[in-house]
Amino acid sequence: MTSDTTAWLIILAIGVGTYALRLSFIELLGRASPPPYLQRALRFVPAAVMAALVLPALVNLDGARDLSLGNERLLAGALAAFVAWRTRQVLLTLAVGMAALWLLQAYA
Structure with a gap:
């Protein structure tokens, strides 16, 4: 068997396995609740x-x-995390985090 054939068979097997794994959860959860x-x-x-x-994007x-x-990314992320914790508002968290990042990068 050539290496191209082997590679395609591996790709096909991985695709079928992934599909079967995802389908099994859909089928199991459709029949009974966890x-x-x-x-x-x-x-x-x-x-x-x-x-x-x-987290890796913030600390690296x-x-x-x-x-x-x-x-700057870590500081903006920490401020956004604080806003999320205090307000529980996603859009406000995103706005504050992005504004903080832009301001910190502009003045750094």
């Missing part, structure tokens, strides 16, 4: 995913970890 402990745990998935996507600057006060 237990209460699982429902409570699943409520935290969106927040965990968002944190996993955003030019490929290195930067936790100093010179990191």
Whole structure:
């Protein structure tokens, strides 16, 4: 078997596996509701995913970890997190975070 054929078979197998995995959850959740402990745990998935996507962008600057006060993204993110905690308003959090980032970058 050539390497091209092997690569295509691997891609096909991964695609079928991914589709089957996603379909299984749709089918299982359509037939029965998950237990209460699982429902409570699943409520935290969106927040965990968002944190996993955003935090590395805030603490890494030019490929290195930067936790100093010179990191404008970290300061703007901390201010946005505070606004989110106090107000629980998504649009206000985004506006304050972006305005803080732009101002900190403009005057840095």
